[in-house]
Amino acid sequence: MDIAALQIKMRDAFRVEAADLLAELDSSMLELESRPQDPDLLNRVFRAIHTIKGSGATAGFNEMAAFTHHVEELFDEARMGRLTITPEMIDLALKAKDLIGRLLEPDGAATLEPACAQVVEALAKFLPHKVKPSSNGQAKPGDGPSQRQRHKIFFKPHPQVFFSGTDPVNVVDELRALGEAAVTARVDGVPTLESLNPEQCYLAWEVNLLSALPLAKIKEVFLFVEDESEIRIESHLEPASSEAGEAGPLTAFLNIAAQSLEALSGFLPQLRDATEPDLRCCKNYLRILRTFQAAARHQGQEAPATLVEEQIQLLEEAVTSQAALSDEAKCDLAEGYQKLAALIQSVRENNQRGSKLAILPTLPSGAASQPAASAAGGSKPPALRAAASIRVDQEKLDRLMQSAGELLVARNAFPILAKRLALEHGLSAMGKEVKDASNHISHIAEDLQAAVMSIRMMPIRTVFQRFPRMVRDICRAQGKEAELLLEGEDTELDKTVIEQIADPLVHLVRNAADHGIESPEVRVEAGKPRAGKVTLKAYNKENNVVIEILDDGAGMDPARLKAKAVEKGLITPGAAEAMNDRAALELIFLPGLTTAEAVTDISGRGVGMDVVRSNIRQLQGTTTLESRLGSGSRITITLPASLMVSKGILVEANGEAYVFPIASVVQMVRLPRQQLHRHEQAHFATFRNEVYPLLRLADHFAIKAQSGEIAWPEEVAMAIIQTNQGRVGVVVDRFVSDVEVIVKPLGRDFANIAAFQGATIMGDGRVALVINPAGFV
């Protein structure tokens, strides 16, 4: 994969991640509005914004990251206790959040610039005035590149350096790679074995580096260690402009001192380890010390000159006597060297304090004071727990689902085969074996299906979480007060259903807040609490998921609905007259009927409830409405929990196979003919004191509906089916069995036949039509 492909992949990955984060932001910012001081919440909001900014920039959304930075600042200030979040800030932050989402769209950045600038300007008003950091005088005239410089680098890591996971040898090696380098390890700090702590660093290094790279490049090597290590860099142009030159006398002395120390350190081990008299070595050592002493005196450095005096005397004696050095003398020399090195070091430090070539340890500026940040993050509301999860291409999942579903259907062939083996081929023992094997496969297939199904299930929370924001916005825009209660957010639905239920729900919740809830004044006058209440509820009921939208608002007026429908010519006045209240409420589902007095920009213009109902019907769901004038409305949506494989009852009518979804079948009964009645053109059945309108499946889809007298058999098979219009009794020829079916759509040409959900292929290869109870009658 090349970089461009990675970029695209990263961008896509970020969009997915950002969608989650933005949704989380929505809910946590709203929570923050009611608890603006909650440190946990502040941290949650901050962290989401921070991640959006950081990851977004990495994924290449630079404009978005730059914009997000301003929002982040606001919450950072709040997190640090420097400002308190107000509803106005939340307003603005929500606006910013929306913009962030849109900035992620292709070409988003170009069109949104003015809107972003506006938000940034408004944000700036909330932020404390900041002194712009003076741009640190970065221009360094002396840092001319390409000319080779000699750098004498001293590096003594902190003794505890290993505990920061740093291997100092890496640092030295990195320096070595920058040019021609001579590296000397300074082992003089290493103690004797007994007192040596293997986890401590006693070493220091001197690196003599000839490099054309700018000083900054060399300093950069120390980036991670500069704070706690001793680092000195002396740089000279190469060829070195001779000892004295412009350099001060002290610098010249230090150069000589460094050279002397280096030379001495080279001879010291030899001197120490010698058992035989080593005159040559002693003489060399003596010569270096004398040269150094002379140089020191010449530069007015009396202290080091005196320091070496003792060693000079000691060596002079040794050279004259030509005897081996005593152990005591060796010790004195080694000690003398240490002292000299230490002394020179301190001279050098005094000299370099403030010099621009020195890297001095920088102290952490003020111990960070932010208990809030570290105290938080411990407890996290369950709503936000991060599930360990992987993202899978939906297509793969669909394919898996399809296969699992087909396996379920295919296994239906085995019982049929077993039966044929027994009946047609006389192999009943064999038939039994096939049946046993098929049972086994059945179990596995069911497990598999359940597992795949559970993958597709998502909590309805993902849909619900957008509503608090929406209700809040509507209320703020209209000067209303309302509270949104969410219940059963963990109720799970198939992903496809989740995706398609969002729009209808938006419409319904919007209606509830916009049309349902009255203004505070009206409410108070009616003796209700000022703040209205909208409840969004989800729960499982049998094989279905039920979603309810309740409000304690004005309710709907059946009389007004009727008047409106007549006015729009949707029904005749006569029909309106005959209509009971329940039927009148149903009018709201007619296309083209809007009841809002004023068309608001919130609830649109009457493309409402009919679309909602037909959308839900496509999900094989039903929508029912209850409303009481003055006290509110309740809309109940019933949906199948899963779309792909469903259980059904296979029936036969007129030799054709039909399937009723199991969820719609209330009961299956056999009724004696006496319980069937006829009133004018309509047929009824009475069963357990209930009267059911009756229809015969064999006639129902026939081109010519049969009317008048029907010759019922002695006993009829009747399925009581729940439809949008209530329960009806459906007479079939025969109940065959319960089945598992994968419903396939009928194809474009038949897609608008509301009576069927689709068709399915049975285990024996026959095609059966699957009845849609919502559109059946």
Next chain:
Amino acid sequence: MTKTIMIVDDSATMRQMVRFTLETAGHQVVEATDGVDALAKLNAQKLDLFITDLNMPNLDGIQLTRQLRAAAPYRFTPIVMLTTESQQEKKMEGKAAGATGWIIKPFNMEQLLAVVRRVCP
């Protein structure tokens, strides 16, 4: 040489970017979503480097660093923090907790690899 590197970040985008970059350079990558997840995934396996975000739910990067430094197998393992320009004091806190170095977000692939080379060549 192939290293085994753990990336700890609650942002999937960051993890993916780091994973891809490091894998392209021939390393093995272990992902963790926060400090708690990281600790759970250690299993005393040999890890050559940790790259961790600072601001994470459950257990942040600083606390994670402290806990790793307290665990025998990882006392000396390099830990690189992902920071932003604005997190100066966090950086110091991280260093104090035992972090080896840091990368400033946003960063590109070369910058990431340069830091990896620096702390575990």
